Amino acid sequence: MLLYNTKTRKKEEFIPIQPGKISIYACGPTVYNYFHIGNARAFVFFDVVHRYFQFKGMDVTYVQNITDIDDKIIAQAMEEEISFSEVAAKYTRAFYQDCAALGIKPPSVQPLATDVMPDIIAYIAELVSRDYAYEANGDVYFNTSSLTSYGSLSGKKTEEQMTGARVAENLYKKNPTDFTLWKKSKPGEPVWQSPWGEGRPGWHTECVVMSQKYLGETFDIHGGGIDLVFPHHENELAQAMAISGKPLANYWMHNGFLNIEGEKMSKSLKNFFTARDILEQYDAEAIRFFFLSKHYRSPIDFNRELIEESHRAVTNFYNALKSVDFLNNRDATVPFDGSPKVELQSMEAEFIASMEDDFNTAKAIAVLFELSKRARNTSLDSSDRLAAAALLVRLGSVLGFFQNIETRLKERVQDLSSQLVELILSYRREARERKDWAMSDSLRDDLAKLGIELKDTPQGCTWNLKE
RNA sequence: GGCGACAUAGCCAAGCGGUAAGGCAGAGGUCUGCAAAAUCUCCAUCCCCGGUUCAAAUCCGGGUGUCGCCUCCA
Missing domain, CATH: 1.20.120.640 (Anticodon-binding domain of a subclass of class I aminoacyl-tRNA synthetases)
Known part of the structure; x- marks a missing residue:
């Protein structure tokens, strides 16, 4: 089997670490809102990866994280005026519902970031003790210049990064690409105790911790949307390389973006659709077909037609x-x-x-x-x-x-039945207009034999099934 | 400024050096009382210009165009 590996930018023969066993980690949602139709593409694609390996008879361990602590969750909590944990719980539940509606098979494990907090803190402490990370003003940053291989996944070089890039100004960072491992809390924010004081983890560490916890130091496939290559996956890889000296995953798979009628989906363009919105209007299998009718690495353009x-x-x-x-x-x-x-x-x-x-x-x-x-x-x-x-x-x-083969094939027949009754009633109405009472009565009696009872009222004819 | 992807018929789309899969839409034939269904047939030389090769949509170079990442993002 050939897989395109983002790391090497070519298709490679896929060789699992253990024959017959596959370990996959695919980035799941940050639960701050309903996930959108672009997220759905990624989830559906990795669901197909999951299903295909199972179809081949392999023993698949598929881990998908749920990031339930993040700046965006805190922001959403302010907006909805509820606690951050209520926001996380609400959208985690919605995530499960929407995935089920899309026909996504549950992964083997779906760990929560907040459940592995001690592991995250221990991991950061290890990075600090090995001089790959440093504390500054209550925050902890990963020092990207401490790792020569930094940038190997995305092909970005640190020096070039600095030119023209819109890197946020931060007085405490030693290098512009250094990323936050631990963030000092501001008043009113959720906090965990750490060696660096009260705070919360940055974005990337939870995925390293959760993936290695369930899949080991190095696993087969790490996946997600193309936008995660940098910085998210680059930063995960950097932490793993710093600690173990080994790659986090052997194959990195990234799906292409979904555009809306040729434009990037964004709230400001008002072309932002949640998977929920779309599922209300279209059949889940039609949505799956749409995603899968194009190769997963290509961008796909969404429109109603x-x-x-x-x-x-x-x-x-x-x-x-x-x-x-x-x-x-x-x-x-x-x-x-x-x-x-x-x-x-x-x-x-x-x-x-x-x-x-x-x-x-x-x-x-x-x-x-x-x-x-x-x-x-x-x-x-x-x-x-x-x-x-x-x-x-x-x-x-x-x-x-x-x-849903049963319901799909049967429901159609039931829908059809009521339409057929309406059709027969329209013929009966025509007969009655012609005062063809014999035909009218005969239709009524024939329907009665099938258990369909007619009632003629001044407002027209109604029908129901006899008990 | 750096990095990358893509450009195939009216639309969607596969194709990874050997002479253009498939779907939707369309045209015609068979079948049918008429239709429908089924079935058969037809419908592109692959953005442009060079190059490599016996042979290129496929490789190389140069254009043009579209999109994305580099900042939260699947």
């Missing part, structure tokens, strides 16, 4: 399943023999080959369409069609489709 098109595409898959009455036949023994089997095998192989090539989901989806086409092909015999449908569901599930 594309989501609607994605919805049609997913509906296409479900129509294929309906055409073979999949729900009633899914357990039937499907005899495989002759060429259809060979073709299905090669389609599965193509799907896998696409996924093995740095998660080329767009190409993998093309295989799903081939299978869908095959399942609908009335010139094939039903066992071939059913076999194609079964493979469609099996492979589609790797991308997180077909999670």
